[in-house]
Amino acid sequence: MPRRRKNEANEHLIRVGNRVISLEGYLTKKPRNEDPVPEGNRQVEQVVASHSQPDGFKTERDSESPSSAKPPTGDPQYFATRQALPLWAHQEAIRRLLRQNDVVVLVGETGSGKSTQVPQFLYQEKWCQRRRVNLKVAGSTQEASVGGMIAITQPRRVAATTLAHRVSREAGTPLSGGEGNSTSKGSPTKGLVGYSVRFDHRVPSGTRLKYLTEGMLLQELLRDPHLRQYSAIIVDEIHERSVDVDLLSGFLKQIISGDKAGRGGIPLKVIIMSATANVNTIKAFFSDGASEPKDSVAFLQVEGRQFPVDIAHTPKPVPDIQESLLKTIFKLHTEESLSDKHGRKDILAFLTGQEEIESAQRLIEEHASTLDPKLPKVKVFPLFGQLSMEAQHDAFQPIKGGFTRKIVLATNIAETSVTVPGVRYVIDCGKSKVKQFRPRLGMESLLAMPISKSSAIQRAGRAGREGPGKCFRLYTEETYETLETMDLPEILRTDVLSAVLTMKARGIDDVLDFPLMDRPEIESVENALVQLHILGAIADDGSITDMGRKMVSFPVAPRYARVLLAAADAKYDCLLEVIDIISCVTSGEDIFLQLRSEEAREEVKEARGELFRREGDLLTYLTTMQRYTAENSDRLRWCKERKINIRNMKRALNIRKQLRGLCVRQGMMEQPDEDPQPFVPVSPEKASIILKCFLRGFTLKSAILAPDRSYVTSQGKHVVAIHPSSVLHGQKKEAIMFLEHVFTVKNYAKKVSAIQAAWIPEALGQGE
DNA sequence: GAGCACTGC
Incomplete structure (x- = not known):
């Protein structure tokens, strides 16, 4: 039974199971005057630092007073809220920038209102009207309409749909109908706002503002390479740097720097929005090599609406994250009030994964049961992607019973995907699990790696959403300084097989020449081309085959x-x-x-x-x-x-x-x-046929049982073990096929099937 | 004997 020894000489010693942990020296912050850099809110520092712009960019920061801004259109019940947003005062500046420039980079921190307001500021502009133009197609001239809509891309489906609902309410044209699976393209009701995500499309007639996922706009690009129905594309949350947004940026750059003939000479406006102040790569990408002069990329930065967050680092590197976490939590819990005028003061801890979260939960609950009964209670909520919807939902609910503090233990799901209300204290372990593709090995790894500075700032910011907060980093300030500025973009971490096929299908012959903010290693691209050739998606000369085109659909x-x-x-x-x-x-x-x-x-x-x-x-x-x-x-x-x-x-x-x-x-x-x-x-006969069919896509994702009873892969000749989640775990078959190949604690094959060794050369010999 | 997070007409 865990027990806190109250009368021990050292009051800070706590005992959990057979572990003895000392609280002494923890969270005792260095006096301010010893700090070379004040321990204030690093987000503010970051913002200030980025105000100095490199030459060649127009910078517009200070703007008109709120009184000069147009009165809002739409539903009056939202006027006050909208006018209180930091972005409101900048609306004239935003309109003017877009009249003068085709590309605008807008940095707006969390809570600035950029995702909801910018589209509403722009759709009534003259350049945003739909126009009839003459297009020269294969020698003949034909009439077409260009423009009229603004697309706003989001990395996630929920963001696209909830933003669309919010903006349509503000505009006074609510998206009607129930939630769910309406796959109908249009709706009889007329409305200003629509959205389009996989399995769910709501685009009323008259839609001017369309929220969609990045992947969905890439799909539209396949049908309409010039994006003719749009006057502007707003790329939101570009700092997350998904593969899709990187590809999209490349295509947008081609459209804006091309001759515009495909749009009847009408330019496509592009607004790039980021929550991270560090946007030099992005600005350089859109200005470099453009046919327009460099200064056609304008820049605007809008302050966020964020309370100050006090940041503390540990004085020394911590040998044991779990121990350090426990000390920090209970120090906080016993010394800080449960709530103040801003509301609840709950704790959010960022850990690497499910296993770490579950063992931390056990330790916290064990220790909590030994606390003085007069102290507030604690309740722990794990939060990670594989949890059921209900369990995830629990972490967002205000806690029942007033005398309890909520402690949420989360993966980086809480960094971008969801917001936990009531959080005023953040504890950051400084790591997260990252999946990385190894092209030479043809496999992935999933390992805990140090986070970036940008990620650390993002995590800290989660403490300041509802009131002044505190962030405790379980690493030293020196360690923080060694972190990379930004996360490695996904396109440098994943198999580019799909990305390369996407480019090929959209008319990119030389994929190595396609404009990308970050280019994968040539080896990765070549590996993808070889794999696509084996799949029959590209021909010997590198052009896409009919098979490849069908695959993309x-x-x-x-x-x-x-x-x-x-x-x-x-x-x-x-x-x-x-x-x-x-x-x-x-x-x-x-x-x-x-x-x-x-x-x-x-x-x-x-x-x-x-x-x-x-x-x-x-x-x-x-x-x-x-x-x-x-x-x-x-x-x-x-x-x-x-x-x-x-x-x-x-x-x-x-x-x-x-x-x-x-x-x-x-x-x-x-x-x-x-x-x-x-x-x-x-x-069993049909089962064999189905597996042979899968082998056409996964020929090299196979392994043969070696004389020493280990499985040796066809590609690379690595030893691989069957993952414990597989129904074949622990079994020995003459050969296996697997859909995934991930290194964690060792090489694992996942989603495994038993096959015959002879099927592998058979499948290889059938290439088109 | 083990599972960061997203996404696609």
Whole structure:
């Protein structure tokens, strides 16, 4: 039983289980006058530093007084809130900048209102009107309309839909209808604002402002390379630097620096919005080499609405993060009030992953039970992506019972994706897990790495959303200074296979020449080209094949698209089954919830048993989808009994519906019968065909059992182990195929199937 | 015996 020894000589000693931890010396901040740099809010420092602009950029910071700004249009009930936003005072400056420039970079910190207000400031501008133009197409002239809409891109679906709802309410033209899966392109109601994300499109007639995900605009680019329906593209949250936003930036740069003939001479305005002040790479990218003079890229910075956050570093490097975390939490908890005039004063700690979070939770709960009963209670909420929706939701709810402090232990999900209310203290362990692709090994690694300064500032900022806050970094100031300024953009961390095919399909012949803010190593691009050639997506001369074009039309990674096309081939003829499997594997981390205890495993053993197939994970997914869709009474209960992730399963069903629709439209299959269909298990013969079909996309993602009973991969000849999440874990088959290959504590193959060794050369010999 | 976070007509 953990117990705090109150009468021990050292009051700061606490005992948790068999660990003794000293609180002494912790969080005792250095006196101010010893600090070479005041320990104030680093975000402010960062902002001030970036005010000095390099030559060649027009900088517009100070602007008109609020009184000169136009009165708001739209619903009067939102006027006061909108006028109070920091951005409001800059609206004339923003309009003027866009009249004078085609590209504007706008830095606005969290809470400035840029995502909601900038589009509303601009859509009534003259340059934003739709116009009829004459286009020269293949020698002849044809009339077309250009412009009229503004697109606002977001990295996440929820951001796009919630912003659209918010802005449509402000504009007084609410997006009607229920939430959910309306896939209809338009709606009879007229409205100013619409949105478009996968599985959910709401674009009323008359839409001028369209919020969409970055991936969705890339899809539109495939049909409309000149983005003719838009007068402007607003790229929001560019600092997150997803692969999609990097590709999008490249295409936008080509459009704005091209001859504009495809738009009838009408320029496309581009507004780049970032929450991070460090935008030199982005500004340089859009100004460098443009046909317009350099000063056509304008820059504006707007202050955020953020309370000051006091930042403390540890005086010495901490040997044990868990120990240090525990000390910090309980020091805070016992010394700081539960709330003040700004509201609750809860704690948010950033840790690296689920395992670290769960062990920290145990330690905190053990220690909390030994506290003086007169002290406030604590309640711990874990927060990471694989948690169920309800469990995630708990972390956002105000706590029940006034005498309790909320402690949220989160991964970097809380850095960008979600906001936890009530947080005034942030504890930052200084690390996060990062997935990195190793092109030479053809595999990924997932390891905890030091975060960037930008990330550390972002984490600290989470303490100042509702009132003045404090951030405790569990690392020294010297360590902070050694951190990289920015995170490595995703395009330098992932397999560029998909990105290269995206470029090829959009007419980029020389992908090495495509403008990118950060270029992947040539080796990565070459590796991707070789892999695409093996898949039959590009020809010997590097041009995209018909196969490649068909692959791009599916919203799945190229290898999966290749498997879908193979499945439609009469030789395999298993498209419905393959769609079911791909829907499951691309719906999220895993549709099977992980079971921690032996009891929990025993509990679902029987219910899950009917799903498991000896051929491996892919056939198990197929059985699961088939049984799930055959279930007609209570699918929710069905999932709960088998401990299946309902969110991922619903998502899988959406993907299945979308893929089925696409395949029918492309003439790859007949309209399938409606669910529910009676469950019929696939025969072992059919199972072999399905696996051979997958091998067309994953030929080199295979391994053969060596004489020493280890699996040796076809590509690179590495030893690989079957991941514990696989139904084949611990089993020895003559050969395996896997969809993922990740190094964590060792080389793991995930989503594994048993195959015959002879199938591998067979699949290799079938290249188109 | 183990799982950072997103996303696609």
